[in-house]
Amino acid sequence: MRRTSSIDVSWPDGRKGAMRFDARARDLVTPRSAPAVVAAEDWYVARVQADRTIAAIEAGPDRPNVGRLAGERGGGKLRAVLTEVVPEERDGATPLYLILDDFSGVSLIAGWAWSQWDPGWLAQMRARMEDPAMAQAFKKRENVCIGHAPGASAFDLDKRAGEPIAATPAPDLRHPQDPEGWHRFTRQEHAGMRRARRVDVWRDGGLIHIDSAFQDSGSAADGGRTALHEYSLAATADPTSLEVLSIEATPRVLPFVECPSATLNLPRLIGTPLPQMREKVLAELPGVAGCTHLNDALRALAEAPALLRRLDAQA
Template identity: 45%
Template sequence: MTPDDGGDPVVLREDTMRAGIDSATRTIEEIETHPTRPNVMKLIGSRGGGNSRAVLAEAMAGESSAGTPLYLLLDDIAGASLIAGFAYSRWVDHDLLMQAIGAGPVRDMTGLCAGFQPGSGAMMPDGSPKWNHQVRSVAPLPRANDPLSWHALEEITDMAMRRARRIDVHVADLITIDSMFQDSSTVPTGGRVAVHEYRLTATADPDTGDLLTIDADPRVLPYDECPLAARNVGKILGTPLSELRTVVLEKLSGTEGCTHLNDAMRALAEVPVLVRDLRARSNSG
């Protein structure tokens, strides 16, 4: 929390998580958290994009209701493991990569999201995705003139993907939300390129927590059809912020949504916890 009076920031909660995930099946093989939560071991054997979120909801129900940073990290395993392989396209020879992909099982992506809607230019005739992602070089996230703009980010120069997520909240006459996420890869020549980047701005009722306005700004997306999902975000207006994890999946499934944009909107379910913290600090002051 950064005080209005310009005082020193206060860290209210902090969690870290490390997981080992099979690159082919996206199955969680090992996991640890700090501080330690014994129940997290129940996630071993679950699969990102399969049953990991169902197992998570049952095993870590207390973390969900408390809105801990850990729950958001664990929920993101599904999306982060999905995009992790993009880094290969920046570091591995294209022809070799295509041979490796062609040797594996074909995954029909038709109807998965707005980007893979029927007839999309993102897909091969068999429904498998093309590896012709549009990308953009991106500057470092921390701002030189604002040392509090991000937490410390590890400097990595070899092959790696990073999902960075930010949710800023201010409470006055309305709850005001400014959120973004970015999926980026290192590149052999240095620096990073992004394959996904969205900014979300929203307002909510300070008494009920109901979502009043929301706007999705697609900054970087891999295919021409991907931004179409942004025009559907109004379907969740009126939803209590705390219910977004389930309502987003109900109202923006398949070609109505984008896997990664949906995750960004679902993450706003943590906003009520931030609002409570801000109010508690304000009242104690």
């Protein structure tokens, strides 16, 4: 069973205009001896203001309640709003819930996409830090995650002078010999940000196996893509209790040297039932004990039981 998702962010009216979010997610079952079957597929399109407020949003198929999110702002409180507005999506671990839950993280970092198009982006950021209000806002990022611990390299812009942040080439996630492996992405011909996920779940040797990947990338002026964050995860769980038996994260692309050390705290999650993973990650890996983007990748493991149910239904 494979779940893939993507949130593509663009600026149709230019850099100072509103953002457009094109979000898609799909569950695909691959039987041993039959063609792949789409078990579920959801989407939403949103117009988002620069302050991360949702100006308008539409989702489908047949999700009129999602329109009630208009006026809400991306941030820590949005997930509580999702529980109130679309509880059935969270309870059912639907593809739609994954891309709604990802809204806060994507809206926070989307502006990084412009760093791959504007050579003066970092210099402009440094100049803005001379504004006391901006400097104070930057200071408030301390302790948000291990990459923003006090004294971390994230706060030393001079060490990154003249260099685009995390300009790591990112090959196409879609394999030409596996055309059904991913759902369809939008085309990003100008500045654009994309969060893409893949979660594979299967049974073997009396265990539940999970292999997943998480990537934040931006379009590049040369037509390629560059990555800002990328992790891969591997986990096993007990098929009866659903408790996590093993878990390993591989940092692949991260912006700061401190970020990978968050993986050292993963043993704290051993024994956690998969359905409780969202809450457990927030409780065990808060602040400098975790990496914001690793936590996002880990929290999505809570959806594995729903994927298993869909897998069993097609068996």
